[in-house]
Structures are given as C-alpha cells and as structure tokens.
Amino acid sequence: MDFSVYLPTLLSLLSQCTAQWCYQSQYSCDDTCSDPIRWAAQFPSCGGLRQSPINIVTSKVHVNSALPPFEFIGYTNTINITVKNKGHSAHFTLPQSVRLTGGALPGQYRAAQFHFHWGGDGRPGSEHTIDGERFPMELHIVHIKEPYGCLAEAEHDMAGIALLAFLFEEAADDHPYLDTVIAALGRVQNNGSSTVIPNFRLSDILPSAKDLHRYYRYVGSMTTPGCEQAVAWTLFHRTLSISSRQLYAIAQQCRFWTGKPMTDIFRPTQPLDGRVVYQSKASGTLTSAVHLWYGVFSAVLGTTGLIH
Numbered sequence: 001m002d003f004s005v006y007l008p009t010l011l012s013l014l015s016q017c018t019a020q021w022c023y024q025s026q027y028s029c030d031d032t033c034s035d036p037i038r039w040a041a042q043f044p045s046c047g048g049l050r051q052s053p054i055n056i057v058t059s060k061v062h063v064n065s066a067l068p069p070f071e072f073i074g075y076t077n078t079i080n081i082t083v084k085n086k087g088h089s090a091h092f093t094l095p096q097s098v099r100l101t102g103g104a105l106p107g108q109y110r111a112a113q114f115h116f117h118w119g120g121d122g123r124p125g126s127e128h129t130i131d132g133e134r135f136p137m138e139l140h141i142v143h144i145k146e147p148y149g150c151l152a153e154a155e156h157d158m159a160g161i162a163l164l165a166f167l168f169e170e171a172a173d174d175h176p177y178l179d180t181v182i183a184a185l186g187r188v189q190n191n192g193s194s195t196v197i198p199n200f201r202l203s204d205i206l207p208s209a210k211d212l213h214r215y216y217r218y219v220g221s222m223t224t225p226g227c228e229q230a231v232a233w234t235l236f237h238r239t240l241s242i243s244s245r246q247l248y249a250i251a252q253q254c255r256f257w258t259g260k261p262m263t264d265i266f267r268p269t270q271p272l273d274g275r276v277v278y279q280s281k282a283s284g285t286l287t288s289a290v291h292l293w294y295g296v297f298s299a300v301l302g303t304t305g306l307i308h
C-alpha cells in the first residue's frame with residue numbers, strides 16, 4: 001500500500017476535525033478554518049434551536065408590561081480593566097464589583113467582560129439586526145448568574161448568562177470616551193497580547209440608566225462557539241453613537257490569530273425557531289412589577305415551549 005497517497009487525505013481530515021473556528025471574513029480557499037456554517041459540526045450547540053444573534057422584526061415583538069428596569073451596580077466605579085486579544089475578538093475584563101439585577105432576570109449576576117462586534121471599511125458589523133438592518137457596531141456586556149463562577153458552570157441554566165447588547169449608530173460627533181477603548185485595542189494587536197486601561201468607568205461609554213428602560217428580551221445563546229444556549233438576551237432600544245472616524249479606527253487595530261486584520265467579527269443571524277421576542281413597556285410606575293419577576297421570566301421562557 002502506498003501511504004503517500006493516503007497521507008494528505010488523512011491529514012486534511014484531521015485538520016478538519018480540529019480546525020479553529022473562524023468568522024466568514026476569515027474563510028478562504030487556502031484556509032481550512034471552520035466558518036459559521038460549519039461550527040455545528042464541531043460544536044453541536046451551534047446547531048440548536050435557541051441560537052443567537054437574531055433579526056428582530058419589530059412588528060412581531062410582544063409588548064410585556066412586566067419587564068422592569070435594571071439595577072446596574074458598580075457601573076459607575078472607577079476601575080482598572082485588562083484588555084486581551086483573544087484571537088477572534090478583544091475582551092475587556094470586568095471585576096466582580098460590577099453587577100446586574102432587575103430586568104426580570106431570575107437572580108443576581110456578576111459582570112465578566114465586555115467586547116464589541118464590528119465590520120470594517122464602512123461595512124456594518126452588529127450581530128443583531130432590526131427589521132433586517134445591520135448596525136455599524138454592537139457592544140456586549142457579559143454577566144454570569146450567581147453562584148456560577150464561569151460559563152461552563154452556567155451553561156446548563158437557560159438564564160445562566162445575562163448579556164446586555166447595545167447597538168451603535170453613526171453620528172457626526174465622536175463618542176467622547178471611545179478613543180480610550182480604541183487606543184487600548186491598538187496595544188493588543190496580536191492574539192494573546194494584553195494591556196490595562198486605568199481609571200475606566202463602564203458608565204462613561206453607556207447611556208444613563210434612566211434611558212435604558214426600553215429593551216427587547218429573548219432567550220438565546222452565546223454567539224461564538226460553543227454557542228451555549230444559556231443566555232437571557234437584552235437588547236436596548238437606546239443606541240450608542242460613534243463617529244465615522246472612530247468606526248473606521250476601531251476595526252483597524254487588531255489582528256486575528258492568523259495575522260489577518262480583525263474585521264467583520266459577527267455571526268450571521270439565526271432562525272427564531274418559534275421563540276418570542278418581548279419588548280418592555282416604557283413606563284414610570286414599575287415598582288410593583290419587580291415583585292413579578294419570577295412569573296414574568298417563567299412566562300417569557302415558558303411561552304417559547306422550551307421549558308420542561
């Protein structure tokens with residue numbers, strides 16, 4: 001038997017099994033990475049029925065009067081945060097003093113990290129779309145439910161992770177605090193490199209809490225492999241603004257683990273598969289709703305028909 005005939009086939013099969021996952025933008029004929037359509041072959045959850053991101057069809061959302069505002073704890077603290085290039089995106093690590101409760105979430109959550117999804121060269125790069133429209137950029141703040149310590153512990157709880165998502169819209173003026181973020185990304189160009197942003201305040205990059213009463217809620221997944229179906233998603237109506245200069249700059253800073261420019265880092269939208277997207281009702285008298293959180297959340301989850 002001539003093994004030299006079989007060896008290349010065998011090697012290519014092996015490399016398919018262990019291929020690094022990648023975004024569509026990274027895939028090319030001479031790159032064997034696993035692009036989003038192939039994620040499920042390696043990470044079965046990515047082919048599940050509660051995947052994210054999704055397209056939100058505003059005419060089909062269900063308005064729910066029992067989705068109260070959030071309580072953002074530690075968001076105004078001045079903190080030193082570590083930024084690390086993870087090969088597919090850059091993560092900004094948050095300390096445990098940053099927490100989240102309210103919003104009909106079933107418990108207390110501790111912040112873990114935040115990160116952005118962007119396009120490149122003027123192309124939009126949000127993960128969620130609204131009525132088919134993709135926005136320039138999206139911010140995700142990841143929180144883990146107590147007492148879980150990490151995603152692996154939370155992944156069997158369908159609300160184990162609370163993800164807050166903010167869409168960016170292009171504006172004439174610079175976002176006053178994003179240049180710090182852009183500069184930090186410039187210091188973590190390559191996979192594995194890290195830096196610190198001293199004296200950072202999460203609230204500086206966000207709208208004020210009083211403008212965050214209106215949001216969409218649905219149950220979904222992480223948007224990168226393993227696509228764990230453990231996420232209570234919140235997408236705020238209120239957008240953040242970013243200038244075209246900043247938008248251009250932010251996608252220029254980092255490189256993927258392959259060395260290519262880190263652009264178009266978003267997963268394509270996934271089917272709703274019978275899920276319902278809820279929308280909170282803008283209202284001032286929400287105190288009594290807080291006591292209903294359990295009922296609401298089980299209604300929000302239960303009507304999807306996916307809780308047993």
Ligand SMILES: *[C@@H]1O[C@H](CO)[C@@H](O)[C@H](O)[C@H]1NC(C)=O
Pocket residue numbers: 078079080198199
């Ligand atoms: C941030 O880092 C600086 C310099 O290392 C240090 O003096 C300061 O105490 C740190 N702040 C916090 C909130 O940890």
Ligand SMILES: *[C@@H]1O[C@H](CO)[C@@H](O)[C@H](O)[C@H]1NC(C)=O
Pocket residue numbers: 020086087191192193257
């Ligand atoms: C990216 O860097 C991390 C260390 O931070 C390393 O574990 C990983 O293997 C690297 N990925 C690639 C594809 O080189």
Ligand SMILES: [Zn+2]
Pocket residue numbers: 115116117140223
């Ligand atoms: Zn994300």
